Amino acid sequence: MQRNTQLDHTPATPHQAVRVHQLIQRATRDTLTPDQHDQLAHTAANALTTAWPAIERDTELAQALRANATTLARTAEDALYRSDAYDVLYRAGRSLGEAGQVTAATAHFHRLTQTSGHHLGPDHPDTLAARHNLAQWRGEAGDVAGAAAAFEELLADRLRVQDEDHPHTLITRNELARWRGEAGDVAGAAAACEQLLADQLRVQGEDHPDTLITRNELARWRGEAGDAAGAAAAFEQLLGDQVRVLGENQPDTLTARGNLAYWRGEAGDTAGAAAAYEQLLPDQVRVQGEDHPHTLTTRNNLARWRGASGDAAGAAAAFEQLLADRVRVLGEDHPHTLTTRSNLAYWRGKAGDAAGAAAAYEQLLADRVRVQGEDHPYTLTTRNNLAYWRRKAGETPSA
Template identity: 70%
Template sequence: LLSRHHTRQTTQNHTKWRPAVAVLGPDHPDTLTTRNDLAWWQGEAGDPAGAAAAFEALLADRLRVLGPDHPDTLTTRNDLGRWEGEAGDPAGAAAAFEALLADRLRVLGPDHPDTHITRTNLARWRGDAGDSAGAAAAFEALLADSLRVLGPDHPHTLTTRNNLAYWRGEAGDPSGAAAATEALLADRLRVLGPDHPHTLTTRANLARWQGEAGDPAGAAAAFKAILADQLRVLGSDHPHSHIFITRVNLARWQGEAGDSAGAVAAFEALLADQLRTLGPDHPYTLVTRNSLAYWSRHTGH
């Protein structure tokens, strides 16, 4: 569960910034904000490269109109870095967030929420660029500051603990990741309750690291219980991607625990639902077909 710095939203129609240009002019703050929102939703709609290009163009205008230290300019740099990473350039995203962090520290100081978010994003993209240990170290330092500034139960503190556990596991310590996630789950249950999406995500992360630490049967059992709760809370046809991801993980760990035939059956059922709800070309559908082929081989086919 990785933090995102969502831009502030307006009540304007995100798809109609050209009329805003005609009425207000290209440099009006509302026009620039509408362009920002349009670019953001372009990325959320599945076009990260287009979003990055739109933010790059917007940044040039915000620098010209507002200057380099205006909050909206800094936010646009944040969003540009995010979509650069989502478009396939994690190293470029990490470099962009490193430069942004220096300016946010200078303009806002070390304890401002936006500085905290920038440090989160920098650590995330550093990890995605291949430096898992560096990401874990960055989140460990960030956690100390979150505890000091925000307290142990603040959502950002809990998310930082989640991210630290994740990158600790990615850096080669799945047992440590499992232990940290188990401790986090206790606090998520206390603060958020059992049905909160973040609690369910933490349970899924714990199951994953249990499996990676050598307990595939325990991971499969945990994902089976998580799936039952997600279906109860969200419904079987809810567009929430976590249900599909949980079914993928359940099938995977069934196979890892020695039940290749059960994994095949689970992936076949999942594929049918994904073809019905997502279509044949969706990335999740393609991943499921790949996994189905993999486990079919393990059954002798």
Template identity: 65%
Template structure:
């Protein structure tokens, strides 16, 4: 039966369509006030945002408030609410409004809709009509072609949409981005929606954080908790268990007339994004991002070659008769696919933060992962790991990029349930650990590789090459974190296993021999380190050849440990020969070549040419800035060493100023608690003492010591060095007895941590003896030096400079004594 138009137009005020009811525990948001200001009186506003943020509820609140003020100045004469998810629905609602307000012919909906829009257009001499048109859930901007309400000084249009297309923002329309609840809004919502006072504020806050402050998720979680009678803690445990899909945590009856459970909230958006050009790429790209960091993914990862290969292999069909486009996927295709996802509010692709180009809500990620089979998820995870490796620069010039790559690797490892460990350990897990260590976070690198070693041992077996490789890196970074003796022990145990599993000449076995020597040296046995490396050099030349980078590295370390053992004469000459070979084989800009230049400058300085060392480091600094970047940790280290040798060359004021500037940069780039930052603070305090302010030096070192104990641990070598120098400057400030007591306490810890024969332990005994004499016990000082002499002869030999120095002190303390010099940090 055909509908007939009413005999008379409807009287004002008149409403067409139903405003959605107020959601349970509805929260007024500050955004609503902005909305009222933005289209007060006239104009068009477009509410955009991801599904579930509450766009419809905001629009409904606005419409309801405007309608309730219909009788007031600034109220409404006509309100039309349109469900605008398809063009046909828009036409139908417009036609209905035309029928009711203009007596349009209902038999021709298109014509009736156009007549309604014409009726809205202001006309000279006619009574003004104050109207509000709400177009809720516009799915495709093309559906509004020819159907936008006209501009009018008395009319307002409010649109809600997940789309962010430029077409929606044209013609001066006011775009309002609807985001997530704030922390306070989410807490207020949960507090008011969940019955009873039994849930703590902390638990509710944690639940809001777990759900990413998404209003739809909070509503459905609240309904589930009420329906099942579960506690918030129980629900959070279910949510944290990745074995549970989101669909399993949906309430039986959705609250607030919601149409879809959370797990399906974005399925239509994904379908539409996938249909946008380049068709079929949005879905697989979203799958890739679902395994990475929700708070920011570098664009370099999502346009890398492994990503493009993954998109080409997993391009989806966008219709029953549309096959994926043939050929490879280009970086521009990937960028356009990101734009498609952004247009549908599935991702944010306009982040102003460098290297956080793409953000994805954690629940969109969860829902996307839930739709993958185990095989698909593992395959996607390996591809994401490949993409991270492709984006990871060999030299980390950009600290912010390196940090984001590490964060994304951690997110990937956390979401993949072992995919990165089978059939073998993906190299990104080693790369992230090295990146931590190379950025100065040695303790974090140690902990990472300890976990990696434990996991590979459990999953792959004790003798699997990946398990041995993880143990190797664990031992290495354990040593770099200050546990040299433990690193040496771990390397010795690993060496036995690598010889048994891989053979004595395998390159990995040779690497372990090298590290064993290194950590024996840092544990205080420089002679043994040099001897082991000399034996290793013969095998490396035989197995790898004289020009292999590892062979050259062994030559470098032999020279270092010979010098540490007292054979410093000729160290610079040996390094000059090595440098020539490294430039020829590796190139002038290779990191190993730059390290040798750094150490060559150091040995020149130690040989008495401080000015030459400073000049060489100045040249090196220019090259490190060019090759590594101005903020790279090695560049900052070169600046530190340059300041040190400038001081030794006589420019104390210039050196102090340089370290002050460096300290600011290290705090900004590395953070105030980074070990390198703490070393710079140490040397600044050291220079204060050298400039004559012994009390100021002691005060600075005392502050530093508290931070080192907190950040590094009490037994870390840097902490022990600071205690050594603090005791020294306390003595120089006039308190010899306090200095002697501090050295006595330090000696006990050094014997326990480093061993009785470690060079630093022997130096502490030297200073303890001196300050005892200064404190009024010259006989005790002489006796202590005589005991020390026997150990110096045994450890270093009778002709070592330190041994000869002891003999002078024994003679001196039979009269008047002088304390030994302060202990500098090892050169970097």
């Protein structure tokens, strides 16, 4: 490491190769005129946006970019909102969510909604975009009913400020359908996606990426409504179009491969589902990285379908390994971490350890209640699973 009175230079750590003490940063800013300060803030914001990769495979780089964006917002927020340089703040928030820090992403977009409304006004497109992101990450953090309500309010404002055929209005309709489905209205989500798809075909065309996303959602909710074979067939058709339009390595194409595998399994081809996920996993690691939330989801599904194909012990071992990575990447209280704990308990029970499964579900239930509340659907499911494995273990459920 090279050091002088102003900076540290550590070439061995490329994402933090040059670090300047906060006092030096402050002293440097204090020498600038207001115009120089604003111009420097714009330059820094644009540099960060340019450096930010579309797919975050390098977690250390992503952390460094978010840290720089946070510092920039703290020292030059007003300057950013006097140009389009505040785009970096939206990117930083999405980066938090994509890294699995969904609670932090929710808090980030809550602040961004307030500051954007203050600087730009409540009806400005970027304020509406901040509200969109806030609703999305609120849902990802587990408040699915709140997300659905927020998107319903946002849609009303989109229709008032923009129009019914505006791309952002159509995207908001997609998200509203999704979170209504997540909140339990599966049939309503499927019907809403079907109506939206007709409008997107009219306005945007069959090969538009947003049209393909809606086809993905429509297939999913049809499957959730009970038509697993129809969902698998729809995903097979969609995958061919995504490969043609987007390419094999585009993240939405990889997601469609996972969805096709999932619904093939739900339609009865458990071995085929496991094989498809096994083929998908190395491609996701190569394109998105080992710690990407979608890669972790594929590992989850691969373990599940291996278990469903008869390898309960292998599934339990795979979920145990996955849980360690979920905790490291997402944190102990993330909904996906809690789901992995549920899956691990289930397959331990299927592998013969009913008492261990019951004990794991008992611990999980306490955390579900603390994190998601007593009436959350996943909390209620955990109660049922606990009762089941207690019976299997020969215990008498408590009152």
